[in-house]
Amino acid sequence: MNYTFGGKTKILTIVLAVIGLAAIIYGAVATPERLLPNLLLNAFIFTAISIGGTVFIAVHYAGQGGWYSAVKRVPEAFASFLPIGMFLLLGLVVFDMFSTSETFKIWEWMDPEFQKTDRVYLNSGKKTWLNNGFFIGRVIGYIAIWWGFSYMLRKWSRQEDIIGGLGNHRKSMIASSIFLVLFGVTSSTAAWDFLMSIDAHWFSTMFGWYTFAGMFVSGLCMVTLITLHLKRQGLMPWVNENHIHDLTKLIFAFSIFWTYVWFGQYMLIWYVNLPEEINYFLERFSTNYRFVTLTALVLNFVFPLIFLMGRKSKRRYGYVTFAACIILFGHYLDWFQVIMPGTIKDKWSIGFTELGMFAGFLGLFLFVVLNSLSKHALVPKNHPFLNEAKQHHI
Amino acid sequence: MNIESPIREPLILGNKSYHQITEDIVKPIEGRANKMWYLVFTISAMTALWGLGLIFYTFGTGIGVWGLNKTVGWAWDITNFVWWIGIGHAGTLISAVLLLFRQKWRMAINRSAEAMTIFAVICAATFPGIHVGRVWVVYWFFPLPNEFGSLWVNFNSPLLWDLFAISTYFSVSLGFWYIGLIPDFATVRDRQIIPFMRKIYRTVSFGWSGNVKQWQRFEEVSLVLAGLSTPLVLSVHTIVSMDFATSVVPGWHTTIFPPYFVAGAIFSGFAMVSTLLLVMRKVLNLEEYITINHMESMNKIIMLTGSIVGVAYITELVIAWYSGVQYEHYAFLNRATGPYWWAYWSMMSCNVISPQLFWIKKIRRSLMWSFFLSIIVNIGMWFERFVIIVTSLHRDYLPSSWTMFYPTWVDVGIFIGTLGIFFTLFLLFSRSFPVIAIAETKSILKQSGDGWKKKTESDYEKMGNTEHHH
Numbered sequence: 001m002n003y004t005f006g007g008k009t010k011i012l013t014i015v016l017a018v019i020g021l022a023a024i025i026y027g028a029v030a031t032p033e034r035l036l037p038n039l040l041l042n043a044f045i046f047t048a049i050s051i052g053g054t055v056f057i058a059v060h061y062a063g064q065g066g067w068y069s070a071v072k073r074v075p076e077a078f079a080s081f082l083p084i085g086m087f088l089l090l091g092l093v094v095f096d097m098f099s100t101s102e103t104f105k106i107w108e109w110m111d112p113e114f115q116k117t118d119r120v121y122l123n124s125g126k127k128t129w130l131n132n133g134f135f136i137g138r139v140i141g142y143i144a145i146w147w148g149f150s151y152m153l154r155k156w157s158r159q160e161d162i163i164g165g166l167g168n169h170r171k172s173m174i175a176s177s178i179f180l181v182l183f184g185v186t187s188s189t190a191a192w193d194f195l196m197s198i199d200a201h202w203f204s205t206m207f208g209w210y211t212f213a214g215m216f217v218s219g220l221c222m223v224t225l226i227t228l229h230l231k232r233q234g235l236m237p238w239v240n241e242n243h244i245h246d247l248t249k250l251i252f253a254f255s256i257f258w259t260y261v262w263f264g265q266y267m268l269i270w271y272v273n274l275p276e277e278i279n280y281f282l283e284r285f286s287t288n289y290r291f292v293t294l295t296a297l298v299l300n301f302v303f304p305l306i307f308l309m310g311r312k313s314k315r316r317y318g319y320v321t322f323a324a325c326i327i328l329f330g331h332y333l334d335w336f337q338v339i340m341p342g343t344i345k346d347k348w349s350i351g352f353t354e355l356g357m358f359a360g361f362l363g364l365f366l367f368v369v370l371n372s373l374s375k376h377a378l379v380p381k382n383h384p385f386l387n388e389a390k391q392h393h394i
Numbered sequence: 395m396n397i398e399s400p401i402r403e404p405l406i407l408g409n410k411s412y413h414q415i416t417e418d419i420v421k422p423i424e425g426r427a428n429k430m431w432y433l434v435f436t437i438s439a440m441t442a443l444w445g446l447g448l449i450f451y452t453f454g455t456g457i458g459v460w461g462l463n464k465t466v467g468w469a470w471d472i473t474n475f476v477w478w479i480g481i482g483h484a485g486t487l488i489s490a491v492l493l494l495f496r497q498k499w500r501m502a503i504n505r506s507a508e509a510m511t512i513f514a515v516i517c518a519a520t521f522p523g524i525h526v527g528r529v530w531v532v533y534w535f536f537p538l539p540n541e542f543g544s545l546w547v548n549f550n551s552p553l554l555w556d557l558f559a560i561s562t563y564f565s566v567s568l569g570f571w572y573i574g575l576i577p578d579f580a581t582v583r584d585r586q587i588i589p590f591m592r593k594i595y596r597t598v599s600f601g602w603s604g605n606v607k608q609w610q611r612f613e614e615v616s617l618v619l620a621g622l623s624t625p626l627v628l629s630v631h632t633i634v635s636m637d638f639a640t641s642v643v644p645g646w647h648t649t650i651f652p653p654y655f656v657a658g659a660i661f662s663g664f665a666m667v668s669t670l671l672l673v674m675r676k677v678l679n680l681e682e683y684i685t686i687n688h689m690e691s692m693n694k695i696i697m698l699t700g701s702i703v704g705v706a707y708i709t710e711l712v713i714a715w716y717s718g719v720q721y722e723h724y725a726f727l728n729r730a731t732g733p734y735w736w737a738y739w740s741m742m743s744c745n746v747i748s749p750q751l752f753w754i755k756k757i758r759r760s761l762m763w764s765f766f767l768s769i770i771v772n773i774g775m776w777f778e779r780f781v782i783i784v785t786s787l788h789r790d791y792l793p794s795s796w797t798m799f800y801p802t803w804v805d806v807g808i809f810i811g812t813l814g815i816f817f818t819l820f821l822l823f824s825r826s827f828p829v830i831a832i833a834e835t836k837s838i839l840k841q842s843g844d845g846w847k848k849k850t851e852s853d854y855e856k857m858g859n860t861e862h863h864h
Contacts (some may be wrong), residue, residue: 066399124718166401184705192716203717205650205709256625264632264652271640272647276719384401391397394496 003235005374013367020360027353032103034353037343040092040106041335042361044194045218047085048211049365052219053078054150055183061153061176066388067246070239073378074226075219076157079150080372081365086143089194093139097132106343109200120201130197142190149179157380164382187212195335198342202280206265213258217300218331220251221324226369228321236378241315242392248314248323255304255327262297283341289348292337299330332358397841400851404844405499408682412836415683419830420582422678427825430677438817445811448804449524457527459804466787466799471521473779474809476634477662478518478816479560480655480775483627484663485511486567489574490623493616498842499691501834502683505578506674506820507667508571509827513819514666515564517812522557524808552636559633563626570619576602577612578828631659638782644725645786648713654706658775661699661745665771668692672765674824683830686759693758696771700749703778707746721791729785733798737781744774 027035053075060068096110108114109121109130121127128134153172160168188208196207204210224247230236269277284293303326313319340348380386410418427435452459462469485508492500523532535557537547547554580602583595602608635655638646668689675684711730714722729738748770757763784799823829840846 064402120718124723125712125715126718129712129716181701184701185708188705188709201718203713205648205706205713206653207649208709209650209653260628260632261653265649268636268639268647268649268651272642274642274647276717385399388397388399 003374003378005370013363016359016363019356020363023353023356023360031353033344033347036104036106037339038354038357041339042357043085043088045335046361046365048215049218049222050078050082050085051146052215053223055216056219057153058176058179061173062180066385067392069380069383069385070243070389071227072380075223076154077369077372079154081368082147082150090139107198138193142186145182145186158376160382161377169384195338199280204265206261210261210265213261214331214334217254217258218328221328224324228317238390242394244320245314245394248320252304252308255300259301284337288346289337289341292333296330296333296337299326403687404847405842406839407685407844409845415836416581416832419828419832422825423582435821438814441814442811442818445808445814448807448811452524453529461799461801461805463797465790465795465797466784469784469799470801470805471525473783475518475521476779477776478514479634480659480662481666482511482514483659484667486623486627487660490620493620498838499688501838502688502830503671505831506829509823511567513816517816520812552633552640555633556637559630563630566623566626570623573615574831576600577833581832628656631655643786644721648710650706650709657699657702661703662775664692664696665768668764668768672761689764690758693752693764697749697752700745704746725786728789729781734785737777741774741777741781744770745778
């Protein structure tokens with residue numbers, strides 16, 4: 001029983017993508033300084049969601065999880081969007097390095113003038129780390145590792161359908177372990193590169209793990225949402241409230257983990273109050289950004305804490321759909337307050353440029369992922385733990 | 395019904411029956427200890443007594459008998475404290491977090507890991523207690539009204555948060571451990587023939603009769619306590635890390651500290667559990683319950699947490715270099731190349747490099763290697779705390795205050811003494827408590843027992859529509 005991608009769903013994703021295109025054109029004309037930061041924001045979020053899916057698969061391969069095999073085709077399909085998101089990020093980096101435009105700008109340090117005159121830049125490792133060539137090299141490395149492993153894991157999973165046996169499973173276990181090691185390093189460095197370096201003088205050792213937490217939660221939310229969409233189509237009858245319960249449990253747990261690292265970073269900087277660190281939060285808690293920062297905190301922490309704690313709430317499809325949407329939006333706002341203060345400062349707003357582009361990226365992501373899902377079986381029929389997943393009961 | 399894929403290794407070997415499980419686990423309590431046990435117990439108890447003697451010597455003479463000085467006011471005492479607290483993390487992690495993750499292999503090891511937690515926290519709590527010097531006013535730690543003393547505690551201080559975190563953690567861990575023990579104590583009670591012993595086990599098992607209602611409540615309480623312990627176990631080392639990270643000392647104030655300390659704590663705790671279990675399974679003949687498969691899982695966690703700690707070390711180094719803050723920059727340069735370089739490189743090789751050997755399946759499943767590497771990790775994690783604490787302190791902002799720290803024989807002696815206390819308690823535990831959770835182990839016999847797996851393998855194949863494999 002395969003998924004057919006068509007009808008209303010297909011039209012909806014196309015409409016969303018067209019709205020996004022309109023928002024980009026509108027943004028370029030009406031709000032030019034907001035265009036690139038928003039492109040970065042959306043490209044990063046949907047890359048994060050996609051790689052979050054691969055991490056979900058890899059963690060379960062390495063830890064020999066069983067129940068996840070019922071839904072693993074969903075995150076596998078995320079790999080189709082990964083190159084789009086990541087090459088867009090690369091494009092933004094290259095554009096910013098060579099653009100002389102004052103309006104279309106993201107990373108302050110890419111300005112040749114900054115690289116020649118900034119005292120902190122010149123007297124620290126930034127001179128080496130934030131060097132144009134090295135930076136582009138790293139981004140290409142991220143693409144190779146993240147996309148490469150996502151692609152291979154999906155390929156072997158599909159091969160398993162055809163030839164059976166344990167060979168592909170064993171290969172995937174090894175590849176997943178290697179991927180997790182590489183991702184353990186590159187998730188941090190990518191977070192420094194794409195996001196932390198926007199505020200070129202600021203630094204925080206926690207930043208990598210903070211970004212990782214957001215990536216994983218967003219990925220989990222999207223896995224849950226698409227699984228529930230498929231269930232609403234009458235597909236995946238082997239997935240029941242027990243699987244959704246486990247997925248939501250992970251969303252809950254990693255929302256708390258996200259809060260933990262958020263608070264750890266914030267509290268230590270607030271407590272010690274060093275000028276080179278506290279500026280970051282002074283800006284984010286100024287009247288300008290306070291609303292966004294605090295709303296993100298409420299949606300990503302208070303909301304799941306209260307609404308996802310109970311057992312029943314994790315087992316109702318409609319409720320879980322609602323919660324996953326809210327948390328996904330919470331992480332949109334969180335990354336919004338990471339990116340905007342260092343790029344467009346007080347000129348931020350949430351208007352058609354922002355919402356339209358988010359809708360557009362969502363449409364594109366869904367189009368690509370659902371299209372990929374429709375091409376292959378939803379059940380990994382030869383997965384050695386599939387029977388465990390089918391009997392899953394908690 | 396809970397079914398299991400045939401490619402999962404069995405967790406209980408030797409084709410056990412329910413009765414055999416009880417027999418095997420209760421045997422050490424009912425039998426007599428051998429000479430080896432008495433020998434090891436005597437050595438541990440003597441060491442413990444020696445440590446206690448040195449603690450009293452410290453009380454009588456003053457903190458001056460330690461190697462502390464005006465610049466390095468915290469050294470071995472806090473290093474030992476953090477080391478022991480870290481070791482204590484594995485018990486709760488195994489009993490609570492692995493329960494939430496439905497890891498069945500935890501059943502064989504949770505009891506002794508929890509016991510170890512409690513003993514480790516006792517050893518840890520010794521150090522802040524004796525560091526105050528005037529132990530007769532040690533209750534000033536607590537926020538008591540002023541008529542009990544002249545000091546009102548500082549609620550802004552992470553040291554006070556630490557006190558709360560550890561005492562809460564200790565109480566909840568103790569409760570969790572004890573509740574798990576009740577049904578097993580009842581099993582021991584029902585088998586005892588010595589009236590006096592029977593009376594003791596009757597008292598400690600709180601009249602457990604094993605009816606359905608009691609089991610139902612037991613399960614509920616276990617789940618609630620697991621839910622409570624999970625944030626608690628994370629909070630303890632988080633707050634320990636804040637003892638350092640809320641300061642302005644270079645090398646201490648870094649935002650990654652909370653999760654990095656927690657990962658390190660789990661790392662060292664698992665290593666200590668490995669060390670203890672490898673000996674225990676042999677001495678008490680429990681090889682069929684604590685199998686090589688169990689050791690492999692533990693080694694995988696050691697490798698994972700060791701690598702997380704490794705990422706944190708590298709992050710600290712790179713960000714210190716990236717930040718452009720010269721003090722941070724110097725602090726890390728001094729760690730790696732300064733007078734304590736040997737401590738830094740011991741830490742790096744023991745904690746980051748040596749666990750990578752577990753990538754090799756043969757090493758991961760070798761008892762000798764597991765034992766050897768678990769000791770190495772314990773040593774490495776002690777050095778980690780020493781490096782963080784002493785190398786950051788001994789280079790003050792004011793170069794005229796620069797100094798070195800050298801431990802005295804009292805410093806060393808008290809640390810060895812706490813090892814004695816720890817092993818004494820653990821040895822006593824191993825002869826009077828069921829060291830494996832009997833009831834919980836039985837609950838997985840008809841899923842993960844080797845006899846059961848063999849019997850149902852063909853059913854599993856039939857049940858699914860899979861046409862694979864082997």
